[in-house]
Amino acid sequence: MIILKTSKEIELQAEACKIVADILSAIRETAKSGVTTKELDSMAEGLTGKYGATPAFKGVKARGPYIPFPAVICASVNDEVIHGIPSDKPLEDGDILSVDFGVKYKGFYGDSAVTIPIGDVAEETRELLEVTEESLARAIKKSIAGNRLSDISHAVQSYVESKGYSVVRAFVGHGIGRSLHEEPQIPNFGAPGRGVRLKVGMVIAIEPMVNEGTHIVDVLDDGWTAVTQDGKMSAHFEHTVAITKNGPIVLTKV
Ligand code: MG
Ligand code: MG
Numbered sequence: 001m002i003i004l005k006t007s008k009e010i011e012l013q014a015e016a017c018k019i020v021a022d023i024l025s026a027i028r029e030t031a032k033s034g035v036t037t038k039e040l041d042s043m044a045e046g047l048t049g050k051y052g053a054t055p056a057f058k059g060v061k062a063r064g065p066y067i068p069f070p071a072v073i074c075a076s077v078n079d080e081v082i083h084g085i086p087s088d089k090p091l092e093d094g095d096i097l098s099v100d101f102g103v104k105y106k107g108f109y110g111d112s113a114v115t116i117p118i119g120d121v122a123e124e125t126r127e128l129l130e131v132t133e134e135s136l137a138r139a140i141k142k143s144i145a146g147n148r149l150s151d152i153s154h155a156v157q158s159y160v161e162s163k164g165y166s167v168v169r170a171f172v173g174h175g176i177g178r179s180l181h182e183e184p185q186i187p188n189f190g191a192p193g194r195g196v197r198l199k200v201g202m203v204i205a206i207e208p209m210v211n212e213g214t215h216i217v218d219v220l221d222d223g224w225t226a227v228t229q230d231g232k233m234s235a236h237f238e239h240t241v242a243i244t245k246n247g248p249i250v251l252t253k254v
Contacts, residue, residue, distance in 0.1 A: 004201030017110030017251035056102030066223025093119035149195030207238035
């Protein structure tokens with residue numbers, strides 16, 4: 001069931017999303033060559049506490065016999081697509097770091113992700129980031145009441161593939177509200193004009209994951225980290241978006 005939010009509820013959810021945006025900005029400024037993703041995780045945890053919010057991902061249960069997610073941020077480097085676990089390995093010049101972060105605040109969740117270039121990044125890697133971010137912008141423009149769900153999906157896939165990249169199939173975006181993951185699921189691929197009709201009051205997390213090479217991903221033995229099967233780079237951008245009578249509002253905008 002898709003849970004529609006009142007404008008009052010969207011105002012509350014916007015507060016959670018603003019906290020997410022502020023903390024992601026701080027992480028973006030701190031993520032540099034020599035810094036570890038565990039250090040970034042500690043920083044995010046400290047800031048989340050300062051805001052009086054609760055981290056959204058820490059303790060999320062895994063499928064199968066794996067440990068619950070052990071960190072506040074997902075930190076996915078280079079060929080890691082999503083759900084990377086923060087580590088003691090310092091970031092290096094030329095890396096890309098995808099940080100996915102969410103909080104719960106006043107009963108509502110916010111969820112957002114950015115991919116950050118570390119130092120001097122290869123030109124083709126920079127383009128991968130630009131294309132992924134632009135595909136999200138195009139998807140947000142389709143998040144209008146009366147459109148169909150897959151109009152969002154198609155906006156991502158058609159743009160990404162026109163640039164020679166691939167979209168991950170194994171993970172998708174989602175509705176978001178009093179739960180981190182609500183219906184509907186939002187794939188980043190598909191023909192337009194299908195699925196539910198978008199309505200005023202829907203709040204969705206749109207999150208294209210874009211690969212340089214194959215769209216196929218594997219999950220590592222930690223039960224969490226998704227990596228590209230061919231070892232090529234992957235980027236991830238995400239925003240929480242409210243569908244309103246005045247069009248889409250990006251709640252996690254910096
Ligand atoms: Mg996320
Ligand atoms: Mg999400």
